[in-house]
Amino acid sequence: MTDATTATVPLTGASLLGSSDVQGSGAVIHGVDPRTGETLQPGYPLIGAAEVDSAASLAAEAFRSYRQTTPEQRARFLESIADNIAALGDVLTDRVIAETGIVRGRVVGETARTVNQLRLFAAVLREGNWHEARIDPAQPDRQPLPRVDIRLRKVPLGPVAVFGASNFPLAFSVAGGDTASALASGSPVIVKAHSSHPGTSELVGRAIRAAVAEHGLHEGVFSLLFGSGSSAGIALVRDPRVKAVGFTGSRTAGLALVEAAANRPEPIPVYAEMSSINPVFILPGALAAGAGALGAGWVGSVTTGVGQLCTSPGLVFVPEGDAASEFIAAAATAISGVENSPMLSTGIAAAFNAGADAVKRHPGVALVAEAADRGDIAACSIPQLYVTDAATFLADDRLQAEMFGPGSIVITVRDSAQMVEILERLEGQLTVTIHSDGAEPGAAELLETAELKAGRVLFNGWPTGVEVGHAMVHGGPFPATSNGATTSVGTLAIDRFLRPVSYQNAPAALLPAELQDENPLGIWRKHDGRLRHA
The missing domain is CATH 3.40.309.10 (Aldehyde Dehydrogenase; Chain A, domain 2)
Known part of the structure; x- marks a missing residue:
C-alpha cells in the first residue's frame, strides 16, 4: 500500500475525491475523545455541493469501465483493500479508540470483521451464484407458439452513496458491508464519512484509494466526503448519477434520506437500517x-x-x-x-x-x-x-x-x-x-x-453479535429497515446493488460470459429451470 496513512504520514483533514485530496471550505469538524472530551487533530473542513457534484461525476465516469471488470478482477481488488486495512495495524486501532472510546479488544475484532467480509465478498464473486444466471433455450417447434431464446443475468445498479455509521466505525462505515457489497456488484462508491470518527474514516479511505490505484481502476471507483448530512448528504442522494443508498443510523436521518430519494425525478432505493428494540x-x-x-x-x-x-x-x-x-x-x-x-x-x-x-x-x-x-x-x-x-x-x-x-x-x-x-x-x-x-x-x-x-x-441466546456469513439476515420490517426484503450483513447483501436483465435472441458473440453456451466462468446456472454446472 502506497497511499494509506501510516505512523509516519499525518492525517490531512482532506476529503478524497477520486485520486485528489480536496480541502473543504465549510465548517470544520474534529474527532473528540469521548473518554476525556479532548479535541483531536486535524480538523476536517466540510465540503459542499460542488464537491458532491465532482464525486458523482467521477463515479459515473468510473461506472462505464468498472462494471465491465471481471469477477476475478473485483475479487482481487477487494482483497487488496482488506490487506491495506490490516496493514494499518495499531495506527488504525489507536485512532478508533481515541475517536470512539471503544475498547481495544473490540476494535481489533471489528477490524478483523471488516477485513474478513471484504474477503468473503471476493469469494462470492469467484463462486458466481450472485449472477443468478438463467437460460431458457429456444424451442422453435413448441406449440401453439414457439419460444425464443431468453437468458438472464444481474448487472450493477450504478454509483452507490454509503453513509458511515456512528456505532461501527469500521464494519458499517467507510469499508463496511455496504461498501464491500456495492464494490463487489460492480458499482462505484461515494462514502459520506460520519462526523464522529473522521480520522478513522480518512485512514480507511486512503487504504481503499490505494487499492484503486494498485489495480489500475478509474479513480472515481471510490470517493470519501466529509460533509453535513442535511446538505451534502441530501445533495448526494438527490444527485441523478447516484443509483442507490446504504445507510445505518437514526430513524430521523434514515427517513430524511428515504424521502429525498423517493422525491427525485428518478426514485432510487435506500437501504436504511434505522431503529430496533430487539425484544x-x-x-x-x-x-x-x-x-x-x-x-x-x-x-x-x-x-x-x-x-x-x-x-x-x-x-x-x-x-x-x-x-x-x-x-x-x-x-x-x-x-x-x-x-x-x-x-x-x-x-x-x-x-x-x-x-x-x-x-x-x-x-x-x-x-x-x-x-x-x-x-x-x-x-x-x-x-x-x-x-x-x-x-x-x-x-x-x-x-x-x-x-x-x-x-x-x-x-x-x-x-x-x-x-x-x-x-x-x-x-x-x-x-x-x-x-x-x-x-x-x-x-x-x-x-x-x-x-x-x-x-x-x-x-436460547442473545441478539448481540452478528455472524457475517451466507445465511445471515441483518434487516427486518420497517422501521428496523426501510426495505425488509434485504440484508446489510452476509453475502445476500450484494443483491441490493444488482438488477436482473434478460437478453432475448442475443447473438452469441454479444452474450456476456456468464450466459455463453460454453460457460467460460464455470458457474452454476438455471438451464430451462434446472440447475446445471455445464
Missing part, C-alpha cells in the same frame, strides 16, 4: 429452569458495546411470578456491577440520558437498579434496569421507543398468549429472541409471529 421473550419453562443465569446473561447482552449495538435487547418479557422475581433480582445485581464506560460521543450520551429520564419519569415504570456513576467520563452513561407490567406497556407506545444505550426494560406478562399479543403490536425488528425448549405451549405461535416481525429469530 426477548422468555417462556415459562425456560425461565423456571434458569431464571438467575438468564437475568445475568441478559444484562451482559444489554451492556455489550455500552448498549450501542444495532441488536441490543431493549425489552425482555417474562411470565409473572417467583421466577420473574428471581430473574429481575439477578439482572439488578448484574447491572449494579457493570463498570461505567464512555459512549461513542457526548451527543449519543445526551440522547440516551434523555430517553432514560423519560422512562424513569413514566408513572407505571420502576427503576430497579443502575450502575455507579464514575463521574470522570466526558460521554457518560449509566447502565439502568427498569420494570413494568404488560398492561402499562400496552397502554403507552412510547415505551417501544429505542433507548440507544445501556438501558432496558423488563415487562412481566400473564402468559405466553399475552407475549404473542404484545409481539403482534410491536414494530418491525432486526431480531426477536425466544427462550424455550421448543416443546412448551406457545412456542410455535410465538415463532410464527416473530418471523413476520423480524429478519432474524434467535433461540
Whole structure:
C-alpha cells in the first residue's frame, strides 16, 4: 500500500475525491475523545455541493469501465483493500479508540470483521451464484407458439452513496458491508464519512484509494466526503448519477434520506437500517429452569458495546411470578456491577440520558437498579434496569421507543398468549429472541409471529453479535429497515446493488460470459429451470 496513512504520514483533514485530496471550505469538524472530551487533530473542513457534484461525476465516469471488470478482477481488488486495512495495524486501532472510546479488544475484532467480509465478498464473486444466471433455450417447434431464446443475468445498479455509521466505525462505515457489497456488484462508491470518527474514516479511505490505484481502476471507483448530512448528504442522494443508498443510523436521518430519494425525478432505493428494540421473550419453562443465569446473561447482552449495538435487547418479557422475581433480582445485581464506560460521543450520551429520564419519569415504570456513576467520563452513561407490567406497556407506545444505550426494560406478562399479543403490536425488528425448549405451549405461535416481525429469530441466546456469513439476515420490517426484503450483513447483501436483465435472441458473440453456451466462468446456472454446472 502506497497511499494509506501510516505512523509516519499525518492525517490531512482532506476529503478524497477520486485520486485528489480536496480541502473543504465549510465548517470544520474534529474527532473528540469521548473518554476525556479532548479535541483531536486535524480538523476536517466540510465540503459542499460542488464537491458532491465532482464525486458523482467521477463515479459515473468510473461506472462505464468498472462494471465491465471481471469477477476475478473485483475479487482481487477487494482483497487488496482488506490487506491495506490490516496493514494499518495499531495506527488504525489507536485512532478508533481515541475517536470512539471503544475498547481495544473490540476494535481489533471489528477490524478483523471488516477485513474478513471484504474477503468473503471476493469469494462470492469467484463462486458466481450472485449472477443468478438463467437460460431458457429456444424451442422453435413448441406449440401453439414457439419460444425464443431468453437468458438472464444481474448487472450493477450504478454509483452507490454509503453513509458511515456512528456505532461501527469500521464494519458499517467507510469499508463496511455496504461498501464491500456495492464494490463487489460492480458499482462505484461515494462514502459520506460520519462526523464522529473522521480520522478513522480518512485512514480507511486512503487504504481503499490505494487499492484503486494498485489495480489500475478509474479513480472515481471510490470517493470519501466529509460533509453535513442535511446538505451534502441530501445533495448526494438527490444527485441523478447516484443509483442507490446504504445507510445505518437514526430513524430521523434514515427517513430524511428515504424521502429525498423517493422525491427525485428518478426514485432510487435506500437501504436504511434505522431503529430496533430487539425484544426477548422468555417462556415459562425456560425461565423456571434458569431464571438467575438468564437475568445475568441478559444484562451482559444489554451492556455489550455500552448498549450501542444495532441488536441490543431493549425489552425482555417474562411470565409473572417467583421466577420473574428471581430473574429481575439477578439482572439488578448484574447491572449494579457493570463498570461505567464512555459512549461513542457526548451527543449519543445526551440522547440516551434523555430517553432514560423519560422512562424513569413514566408513572407505571420502576427503576430497579443502575450502575455507579464514575463521574470522570466526558460521554457518560449509566447502565439502568427498569420494570413494568404488560398492561402499562400496552397502554403507552412510547415505551417501544429505542433507548440507544445501556438501558432496558423488563415487562412481566400473564402468559405466553399475552407475549404473542404484545409481539403482534410491536414494530418491525432486526431480531426477536425466544427462550424455550421448543416443546412448551406457545412456542410455535410465538415463532410464527416473530418471523413476520423480524429478519432474524434467535433461540436460547442473545441478539448481540452478528455472524457475517451466507445465511445471515441483518434487516427486518420497517422501521428496523426501510426495505425488509434485504440484508446489510452476509453475502445476500450484494443483491441490493444488482438488477436482473434478460437478453432475448442475443447473438452469441454479444452474450456476456456468464450466459455463453460454453460457460467460460464455470458457474452454476438455471438451464430451462434446472440447475446445471455445464
